[in-house]
Amino acid sequence: MTTPSSPLLSRRSFLKTLGVSAAVTAMPSVAAAATDSTSSSQELATVLDLEKCIACGACVDACHEANAAKFPEPQKPFPTMYPPRVKVSDWSDKRDVNDRLTPYNWLFIQSAQVEHEGQSYDINVPRRCLHCTNPPCANLCPFGAARKQENGVVRIETDLCLGGAKCKTVCPWDIPQRQTGVGLYLRLLPSFAGNGVMYKCDRCYDRLTKGEKPACIEVCPQEVQTIGPRDEMLALAQRMAKEKNGYLYGVEENGGTNTFYVSPVPFEKLNAAIDKGPGKPSLSVVPNSMENEENIGYAVMVAPVAGMVAGLWKVKSFLSNQGGKENHHD
Ligand code: SF4
Ligand code: SF4
Ligand code: SF4
Numbered sequence: 001m002t003t004p005s006s007p008l009l010s011r012r013s014f015l016k017t018l019g020v021s022a023a024v025t026a027m028p029s030v031a032a033a034a035t036d037s038t039s040s041s042q043e044l045a046t047v048l049d050l051e052k053c054i055a056c057g058a059c060v061d062a063c064h065e066a067n068a069a070k071f072p073e074p075q076k077p078f079p080t081m082y083p084p085r086v087k088v089s090d091w092s093d094k095r096d097v098n099d100r101l102t103p104y105n106w107l108f109i110q111s112a113q114v115e116h117e118g119q120s121y122d123i124n125v126p127r128r129c130l131h132c133t134n135p136p137c138a139n140l141c142p143f144g145a146a147r148k149q150e151n152g153v154v155r156i157e158t159d160l161c162l163g164g165a166k167c168k169t170v171c172p173w174d175i176p177q178r179q180t181g182v183g184l185y186l187r188l189l190p191s192f193a194g195n196g197v198m199y200k201c202d203r204c205y206d207r208l209t210k211g212e213k214p215a216c217i218e219v220c221p222q223e224v225q226t227i228g229p230r231d232e233m234l235a236l237a238q239r240m241a242k243e244k245n246g247y248l249y250g251v252e253e254n255g256g257t258n259t260f261y262v263s264p265v266p267f268e269k270l271n272a273a274i275d276k277g278p279g280k281p282s283l284s285v286v287p288n289s290m291e292n293e294e295n296i297g298y299a300v301m302v303a304p305v306a307g308m309v310a311g312l313w314k315v316k317s318f319l320s321n322q323g324g325k326e327n328h329h330d
Pocket of ligand 3: 062063064066067106107128200201202203204214215216217
């Protein structure tokens with residue numbers, strides 16, 4: 001079993017972004033954490049009890065439904081990719097694919113059978129962005145399009161993303177997925193800049209601002225996921241793991257995440273048993289990528305641009321909130 005995470009390498013000034021404000025009436029602790037804009041201790045986290053998941057897929061369907069308006073509508077034919085060696089990534093005719101992550105499928109269920117201590121376990125793992133506490137995708141995005149909110153939600157601002165996929169390259173789980181033929185680059189120099197837009201789970205941030213739970217959590221018949229302030233969720237995950245004599249994932253991985261998996265079998269065994277590959281992340285041990293010297297240097301280099309874009313993002317978010325809606329289309 002893993003233990004609580006080591007102190008984080010914090011670059012809070014770089015990460016400052018808009019906390020959301022909205023009239024919230026339900027779910028006091030979740031709503032308070034979701035709308036907090038001052039205290040990083042109020043980051044939201046989720047605990048997933050893997051013993052409970054029956055792979056019914058209701059959460060996957062709910063994610064599609066709740067986020068359909070955010071999915072890309074690409075223009076074809078696609079401009080030449082830049083540089084030309086970059087492959088076109090087009091999932092627009094494969095929107096029904098639900099056995100891996102795609103720009104149209106931000107959550108899928110990974111299943112495996114695992115033998116442990118003389119028992120056989122069928123384990124199902126809902127997979128999506130883990131919302132890292134010190135996310136390399138956000139720290140290293142050269143254009144500040146990927147950002148971490150004060151409430152811990154890591155989002156990619158699709159209006160600013162150029163689809164260069166740095167976020168995917170530096171994510172230990174290769175979570176963000178690219179769609180070509182959509183986004184800002186089409187309005188710039190499409191043959192010389194950008195390749196589309198990156199997409200991933202955004203924790204249903206718009207539902208959170210209204211005091212609602214993320215769609216995948218609300219719909220689950222087994223109540224696999226619990227969401228709340230990080231310290232409470234960490235304590236819950238540790239308690240559950242202790243009571244079940246089980247194992248934890250997400251506490252130390254990549255320096256700590258805001259997603260804690262509790263499993264009755266060791267994650268080494270689970271990782272060996274699951275199907276891995278493009279769009280199918282591993283469950284391997286992951287060191288803190290923001291302790292890597294190369295990444296620290298790169299983060300310092302891109303900080304000024306990211307900081308400038310942060311201002312634009314803040315204004316855009318403010319205006320969107322003022323208008324009571326946000327344009328999620330590309
Ligand atoms: S809805 Fe719940 S039980 Fe069904 S697949 Fe998703 S997490 Fe598992
Ligand atoms: S899991 Fe990957 S995409 Fe999600 S916050 Fe962490 S680094 Fe970013
Ligand atoms: S939190 Fe929202 S966006 Fe993320 S997987 Fe769940 S339903 Fe999808």
